Amino acid sequence: MIARKTIKLTVNGAVYERTVEPRLLLSDFLRVDLGLTGTHVGCEHGVCGACTIIVNGDSTRSCLMLAVQADGTVIETVESLGSIHNLSAAQKAFHEHHALQCGFCTPGMLMTVTDLLRKYPLATDEQIRAGLSGNLCRCTGYEHIVAAVRALVRQREGAP
Amino acid sequence: MKPAAFDYMAAETLDDAISALARAGGDGKVLAGGQSLVPMLNFRLVRPSILIDINRIRDLGYVDATGDVIRIGALTRHHSLETSPVIKAHLPVMTAAMQHVAHLAVRNRGTIGGSLSHADPAAELPMMAVLLDGKIGIRSLHGRRMVDARRFFTGSLTTDLKHDEIVTDVEFPRLLPNTGWAFEEIARRAGDFALAAVGVTISVRDGKADRVRIGMMGVGETPLRAPEAEDLLAGNAIDAQALEAAASTIEMAVEPNTDLHASADYRRFLVGALARRAISVAWTRACGASP
Numbered sequence: 001m002i003a004r005k006t007i008k009l010t011v012n013g014a015v016y017e018r019t020v021e022p023r024l025l026l027s028d029f030l031r032v033d034l035g036l037t038g039t040h041v042g043c044e045h046g047v048c049g050a051c052t053i054i055v056n057g058d059s060t061r062s063c064l065m066l067a068v069q070a071d072g073t074v075i076e077t078v079e080s081l082g083s084i085h086n087l088s089a090a091q092k093a094f095h096e097h098h099a100l101q102c103g104f105c106t107p108g109m110l111m112t113v114t115d116l117l118r119k120y121p122l123a124t125d126e127q128i129r130a131g132l133s134g135n136l137c138r139c140t141g142y143e144h145i146v147a148a149v150r151a152l153v154r155q156r157e158g159a160p
Numbered sequence: 161m162k163p164a165a166f167d168y169m170a171a172e173t174l175d176d177a178i179s180a181l182a183r184a185g186g187d188g189k190v191l192a193g194g195q196s197l198v199p200m201l202n203f204r205l206v207r208p209s210i211l212i213d214i215n216r217i218r219d220l221g222y223v224d225a226t227g228d229v230i231r232i233g234a235l236t237r238h239h240s241l242e243t244s245p246v247i248k249a250h251l252p253v254m255t256a257a258m259q260h261v262a263h264l265a266v267r268n269r270g271t272i273g274g275s276l277s278h279a280d281p282a283a284e285l286p287m288m289a290v291l292l293d294g295k296i297g298i299r300s301l302h303g304r305r306m307v308d309a310r311r312f313f314t315g316s317l318t319t320d321l322k323h324d325e326i327v328t329d330v331e332f333p334r335l336l337p338n339t340g341w342a343f344e345e346i347a348r349r350a351g352d353f354a355l356a357a358v359g360v361t362i363s364v365r366d367g368k369a370d371r372v373r374i375g376m377m378g379v380g381e382t383p384l385r386a387p388e389a390e391d392l393l394a395g396n397a398i399d400a401q402a403l404e405a406a407a408s409t410i411e412m413a414v415e416p417n418t419d420l421h422a423s424a425d426y427r428r429f430l431v432g433a434l435a436r437r438a439i440s441v442a443w444t445r446a447c448g449a450s451p
Contacts, residue, residue, distance in 0.1 A: 002167050022168035022211065025202070045199035046266065058239070058268035064198040065269070068168050069191075069213060115264060119239075133350040134263025 007071035011036065012080040020067045027051040029067035030077060038078040038107050042136070049135030052108040053077045059115035078107035081114075090114060090152060097148035101139035109135050113149055122153045163201035167210040171217055174299065178326060180212045182301050186323040188212055192235060192274035195266050220328070221271070225250055230332045234273025234297075238285075242267060250334045251292065253341035253359055257284040260343075263351045273327040276312070279319045279382070282353040284345075286313055287383035289330060291359045291375025297329040306331070313382035336371070339363040340446025342438040346430055348421065354378045355422045356430040360438040362393070364446040369393050374406075374439070379416040379431045386410050389435070398443040406439060407432045 008017045011034060018033055027044070030036045030053070042048035044063045051062040054076040082088035087095060090110050100106045109132070116122060116131040128149045129142070137145060171177035181188050189208035191197060192215065200206045214220065220235035223246045230250050232241070241247055242258035261267055261284050275285040276296060289296065289309035296307050301324065309330075312320050321327065335341065345357035356378035363371045372393045374386040389406040396402055416427035441451040 002165050005168065021165070023163040023165055023201075025162070025198075028162075045202050046195060049263070049265065052265050059265040060269055061195075061265050063202070064194050064266075066168070066191075066194075066198075066211075068170070069194075069215065071170075112265065115268075119264070130350040131264065134265060 005068045005071070007068055009070050009073050009075060011075045012077060018067075022066060022068050024067045025063055026053075026065040026067050026070050027062035029070070030062060030075075033067075036077055036079055040104055040107050042104070042108075047136070048105070048108070049112060050105050050108040052111045052135065054111055054115060057118075059112055076111070076114075078110055081110060089155060090117075090148075093148040093151045093155075094145070097144045097151060099140060099145040099148035100137075105135060105137045105139075109137065109145060113152065116149070117152060117156055122149065125150065128153070163198075164204050164207045166201075166208050168213065169210065170213045170215070174214075174217055174220065174326070174328065177212050177214050177217065178299055178301055178324070180210070181326065182324045184208075184210050184212070188323075190214055190277070190326055192277075193237065193270040194274075195262070195270040196274065196278040196280070214326070220273075223247060225334065228334050230334055232272055232330050232332070234271060234327045234329055236272050238262070238267035238270045238272070238275075239264065241272065251288075251332055252335070253343050253361060254288050254292070254332075256341070256343040257288055257345075257357075257359060260284055260345045260347065260351070260354065260357070266351075272330060276309075276330065277319060277321060277327050279313050279315075279317050280353065281316050281381055281383065282355075282357075282378045284354070284357070284377075287357065287359060287375050287377040289332075290383040290385060291361070291373055292332045293373070295331045296327055297331065298325045299328045300325040304328075310385065316381045335361060336363045338365065338446060338448075339371075340442040340444065342441035342445070342451070344434040344438040344441075346434065356416075356427050356434060358431060358434040358438045360435075360442040362398070362439070362442045362446045364443075367447075368395060368397050369443065369446070370395075374410070374435065376410070376414065376431055376435075379414040379427050384414070386413060386435070388413060393439070398439065403436055403439055407436045410435045 040050040042050035046064045187209040191211045191213045222233040248255045294309040343359045359375040372390045377383045389409045411432040416424045418424045444451040
C-alpha cells in the first residue's frame with residue numbers, strides 16, 4: 001500500500017491542504033480536488049499546452065507535474081486573471097481580437113502569454129509565434145491570437 | 161491516461177537521493193524536470209516502484225566558470241541556460257542551441273541532467289555535450305566518476321548510466337579565443353524535436369582553421385561528431401571547395417533512419433545543407449567578421 005502524502009499550497013491566493021496519492025497529476029488535482037476547472041486537460045503528455053498554469057512565477061504544464069511536487073508552491077491558474085464582468089488585460093485583448101472560438105485552448109494560451117510577457121521582448125510577430133508554438137489551437141488559425149498578443153505587447157510598452 | 165501507482169520521496173540532499181536509488185534496486189526513477197519522464201509515466205511506458213524527486217536538493221542548479229572550465233549543475237533549468245550571461249560569454253554556441261529547445265513552459269522545468277540522462281537523439285543538450293567535449297559527472301554510493309560525453313551516449317534513449325547512478329553536473333572546456341561557432345537546426349515547428357541539426361566550432365590560427373569540431377543530431381541513434389570532415393578542414397583556410405568537400409564527406413558518413421517525420425534521404429540532404437551553412441558561419445565568425 002502506497003502512502004498518501006499531505007500537501008499544502010497556495011492557489012490564486014488561497015491556501016489549501018489536501019492528502020493525495022503520489023501519482024495524482026497536478027492538472028487533475030486542480031480540477032477534481034480543488035474544483036478549479038478553468039485549467040483544461042487536452043493531451044496529458046505535454047504537447048497541447050491547454051493545462052498550462054504558473055508555478056512559483058514560471059509557466060508549467062500541469063499535466064507534467066505531480067500534485068505532491070506542488071507542496072509549498074504558489075500557483076496561478078486562469079481563475080486568477082479576471083472575472084466575466086471584470087476581464088484582465090489579457091482576457092480583454094483576446095476578446096477584442098477574436099482570439100478564441102471554442103475556448104478550449106484559451107486558459108493555457110492566457111497563462112502562457114502571461115509568462116511570455118513577463119520574460120520576453122516579443123518585438124516581432126516571429127517571436128510572438130515562437131512563444132505561442134507550444135500551445136495548440138484548432139479553431140483560430142492563430143492569426144487573431146498573435147494580434148491579441150501584439151496589442152498586449154504595445155500596452156506593456158505604454159502605448160495608448 | 162494516468163500513471164500506474166508508485167511511491168514518492170522528495171530527497172533533501174544528494175546523499176538521500178543516491179541511497180534511495182540504491183535501495184530501489186533498479187526499480188526507481190529519478191524525477192528532475194519531468195518533461196520526458198512524466199509523459200512516459202502517463203503513457204505507462206515506465207512503471208517505477210518509486211520516484212526519487214531531486215527538485216528540492218539545494219545547490220544542484222548552477223552555472224560556474226572557474227579557470228578554463230564551465231561547470232553546470234544537473235538541476236539547471238533550460239530557461240536558466242538560455243538566459244545565462246556566463247554561458248553566453250563562454251559557450252555562445254550553447255546559447256544559440258537553447259533557442260531551439262522546446263517551449264517556455266518546458267524550458268522552465270526541464271533540466272540539463274534530465275536531458276542528458278534521457279538521451280533523446282534529437283535533443284540539443286546531448287548534442288552540445290558531444291560537440292563541446294563535455295564530461296558528465298556521475299554519483300552513486302560507490303563515489304564519483306566522470307565520463308566523456310562521446311562515451312556516455314550508447315544508443316537512442318540509452319546511456320552509460322547504471323541503475324544506481326545520478327548525473328550531478330557537466331563540465332565543458334571554455335571556447336578558445338579566436339573561435340567561431342554556429343548552430344543550425346531544422347524542425348517542423350518552432351520548439352519541436354529536430355529533424356536534423358549541426359553545431360560547429362572552429363578556432364583559427366594564422367588564417368587557417370586550427371581546431372574544428374562538428375556535432376550532428378537527428379541522423380543517428382546518438383548525437384555524433386564528424387571526425388573525417390573535422391580532419392579535412394583542420395589546417396586549411398576554409399574556401400568554397402573545402403566547404404563542399406566537408407559537406408559531402410558528412411552526407412556519405414551518416415546513416416539516418418526513416419521515420420514518420422522524414423525519410424533517411426531527406427535527413428542526409430538536410431545534414432549536408434546545415435553543415436555547409438554552419439561551417440561557413442563559424443569560419444566567418446572565427447575570422448573576426450560578423451556572419
